[in-house]
Amino acid sequence: MNANPLLRIRNGECFDASGVPLVSIDDLRETILTQVESGARIASFFGTDLGRDGGKTAATPPERVRLICVLAFDNRSELGVIAADAERAYPSLTPDCPQAHWFEREIFEQWGVEPIGHPWLKPIRFSPARSCSVAESVSVVPAPAPDCFHMQGEEVHEVAVGPVHAGVIEPGHFRFQCLGETVYHLEISLGYQHRGIERALVARPGPRTRHYIETLAGDTTVGHMLAYCRAMESLTSTHVPPRAQAIRGIAAELERLANHVGDLGALAGDVGFLPTQNYCGRLRGDLLNLTAAICGNRFGRGLIRPGGVAWDLDHERADAMLALLEAVEKDVRSAVELMFEAPSVLARFEGTGAVSAETAEQIGLVGPAARACGLERDVRFNHAYGIYRFATLPVATWHSGDCFARAYVRWQEIQRSFEFVRDQLRALPAGAPANEPGAAATGKMVVTLVEGWRGEICHAMATDAQGRIAAYKVVDPSFHNWFGLAMALRDQQISDFPLCNKSFNLSYCGHDL
Amino acid sequence: MKYPAGPAPVLPDRFAGRPVISPTCTGGACAGCGDLCPSGALQPQMIEGKASLRIDTGKCLFCRACENACPNAAVKFSGEYRLAAASREDLLVGSGSEAFAPALVERARKVFGRSLKLRQVSAGGCNACEADCNVLGTPAWDMGRFGISFVASPRHADALLITGPVTANMRLALLKTYQALAEPRIVIAVGACAISGGAYAGHDEVCGGASEVVPVDLFIPGCPPHPLTILDGLLRLIGRGDLA
Ligand code: SF4
Ligand code: SF4
Numbered sequence: 001m002n003a004n005p006l007l008r009i010r011n012g013e014c015f016d017a018s019g020v021p022l023v024s025i026d027d028l029r030e031t032i033l034t035q036v037e038s039g040a041r042i043a044s045f046f047g048t049d050l051g052r053d054g055g056k057t058a059a060t061p062p063e064r065v066r067l068i069c070v071l072a073f074d075n076r077s078e079l080g081v082i083a084a085d086a087e088r089a090y091p092s093l094t095p096d097c098p099q100a101h102w103f104e105r106e107i108f109e110q111w112g113v114e115p116i117g118h119p120w121l122k123p124i125r126f127s128p129a130r131s132c133s134v135a136e137s138v139s140v141v142p143a144p145a146p147d148c149f150h151m152q153g154e155e156v157h158e159v160a161v162g163p164v165h166a167g168v169i170e171p172g173h174f175r176f177q178c179l180g181e182t183v184y185h186l187e188i189s190l191g192y193q194h195r196g197i198e199r200a201l202v203a204r205p206g207p208r209t210r211h212y213i214e215t216l217a218g219d220t221t222v223g224h225m226l227a228y229c230r231a232m233e234s235l236t237s238t239h240v241p242p243r244a245q246a247i248r249g250i251a252a253e254l255e256r257l258a259n260h261v262g263d264l265g266a267l268a269g270d271v272g273f274l275p276t277q278n279y280c281g282r283l284r285g286d287l288l289n290l291t292a293a294i295c296g297n298r299f300g301r302g303l304i305r306p307g308g309v310a311w312d313l314d315h316e317r318a319d320a321m322l323a324l325l326e327a328v329e330k331d332v333r334s335a336v337e338l339m340f341e342a343p344s345v346l347a348r349f350e351g352t353g354a355v356s357a358e359t360a361e362q363i364g365l366v367g368p369a370a371r372a373c374g375l376e377r378d379v380r381f382n383h384a385y386g387i388y389r390f391a392t393l394p395v396a397t398w399h400s401g402d403c404f405a406r407a408y409v410r411w412q413e414i415q416r417s418f419e420f421v422r423d424q425l426r427a428l429p430a431g432a433p434a435n436e437p438g439a440a441a442t443g444k445m446v447v448t449l450v451e452g453w454r455g456e457i458c459h460a461m462a463t464d465a466q467g468r469i470a471a472y473k474v475v476d477p478s479f480h481n482w483f484g485l486a487m488a489l490r491d492q493q494i495s496d497f498p499l500c501n502k503s504f505n506l507s508y509c510g511h512d513l
Numbered sequence: 514m515k516y517p518a519g520p521a522p523v524l525p526d527r528f529a530g531r532p533v534i535s536p537t538c539t540g541g542a543c544a545g546c547g548d549l550c551p552s553g554a555l556q557p558q559m560i561e562g563k564a565s566l567r568i569d570t571g572k573c574l575f576c577r578a579c580e581n582a583c584p585n586a587a588v589k590f591s592g593e594y595r596l597a598a599a600s601r602e603d604l605l606v607g608s609g610s611e612a613f614a615p616a617l618v619e620r621a622r623k624v625f626g627r628s629l630k631l632r633q634v635s636a637g638g639c640n641a642c643e644a645d646c647n648v649l650g651t652p653a654w655d656m657g658r659f660g661i662s663f664v665a666s667p668r669h670a671d672a673l674l675i676t677g678p679v680t681a682n683m684r685l686a687l688l689k690t691y692q693a694l695a696e697p698r699i700v701i702a703v704g705a706c707a708i709s710g711g712a713y714a715g716h717d718e719v720c721g722g723a724s725e726v727v728p729v730d731l732f733i734p735g736c737p738p739h740p741l742t743i744l745d746g747l748l749r750l751i752g753r754g755d756l757a
Contacts, residue, residue, distance in 0.1 A: 193683075281653075
């Protein structure tokens, strides 16, 4: 085996699809295992039919699936890409590398390639396999009914929740194995929001592409659009003007602010601390309205476009936003400080739902959930892109890994994002808000990482011989983190589930795609 | 908030509300704008022998692609937030048949007019519609002052508020929730997804809107609808406030 078969690239760098080292499945395993052992992370690991399209890559028999793995080397700001053609099965990575857990289940479900020896092999979203006609298989796919892990014993009981929950939230099924009030295991079964976006992205772009990306997770419209647009810009060699970079940064940090502030309010609500809950509910709305001041839509729909931004910010508008922002910042500070000063709140947050740094590392957590375990993991810093190459934001971490840490990391990030948005609004670079992208290069690939408010967003795209999308893989941060919630619940009181759940606040639609 | 007795909250100047189609529209002959529409909302029609377009606001994603493409400035998105209607035909803007939702018939209004409990079911959307429904419960909007609130159980609910295109994987759960509501019951579809499948219409993984599974009484367009649009729809339904 070649000592170093990885193709080394940077976040958002365009490369030849044929330049990805195609190794044997054994070498792929070996490489992933050794690299993860020495500190790399699996950013993405997915199946494609790239080997079959007769493009620049070697022809692959139809029963083979090309597996592509993207590894992230955070302290070197590098990504490594490697591929292998798999037949029906291969020895699973998960027993030696828990990070691969969800990815291998997805590959099995989508492509029918079985990771032999996987300890937990079942569907993650009950989607029809890519290999058969969707219309045929939809009618035979049963509604998600988890064939879940059961605990046995006289006093043991099982609690089932969902898919329809008590609040206005997305559907998912949770199964708790309890002894008394204590949760021994929580199994999370998703897929209810599966609407087939990844499949529909192939062979385009077309008029719907933008809407697919903007609605991968409606609360992360800006984050996902940035990942998509950066990929398109890389494939079309389009330069994004500095003014657009600044406006994108403002939109991304406003998205983070709105969601973090909303989350702190919701966390306060879950421990019955009403003043902060009510204040933050309103303040979240004020922050969404700031995004709407730029583009008319509270979630930033229609703002980011390939080549730049679709709406410009003139001086007057920026000044009006600044005034609003400063007022909101003041109110957020008093609402949040009130909460962190309340002993009744701290008593509920501290020590609840703790995840150790070791577990976080092993299962590959990302975003605030990882930083709350002390891991310095932030794409804006580790793999800086766009405006963050010029305006760096320090990484916010805390060490305790519990609900307190997940709240406190958000609060640190809120303060830094306010400062960032203020600075950008005060000194918007002059120039055009967008450049016009040309045609996409053929037979290329690109991987873009973006730090969404929940954590790392990874989009991988390959083009075919006509420059259309030949493969598209989305990894929402929730994909990495749902298992973290299950781990956080171990040995906790079942009554702490809402609090733990809110402290992660993961996306169902972003996971289900 | 003074609304609905006083003025409605001011919406941002770039907000895309109800579209307006002017007589300069040639029916797509000039720019081929129909092909630009991501959701098939822009539809050719003939009115008195003249070709023009109408917009099905039940499908529209309010993306302005048509507005930006039109050389005649024939399509404009206004700041009008009132969009809810009681039937699919009423959502066809520019067809001459569009209408705002009337209040419920008198008997139903007697039942629900002072207290409307909603059970929300999220069925395959992007969660933005849910977010803007949730907002109505916060102190600033406070829909509780009209006797409207979200409840935890369908057994406690008068109405089902559906978001999302109804995925194949949620179809059964939605049906069961619907069946758990006591009669008389109302169904409200919020957002392009729930009305028509929205951006996912035609996908094999989705049913293409709530009406494919249960009968719908009120449609609230948008992607997502602004909270004010949703509140207007709900108030229209129960005949509250001085709504024009
Ligand atoms: S604004 Fe509506 S009608 Fe116009 S292109 Fe977009 S979805 Fe179609
Ligand atoms: S209608 Fe639009 S905003 Fe609402 S759930 Fe569907 S995609 Fe999201």
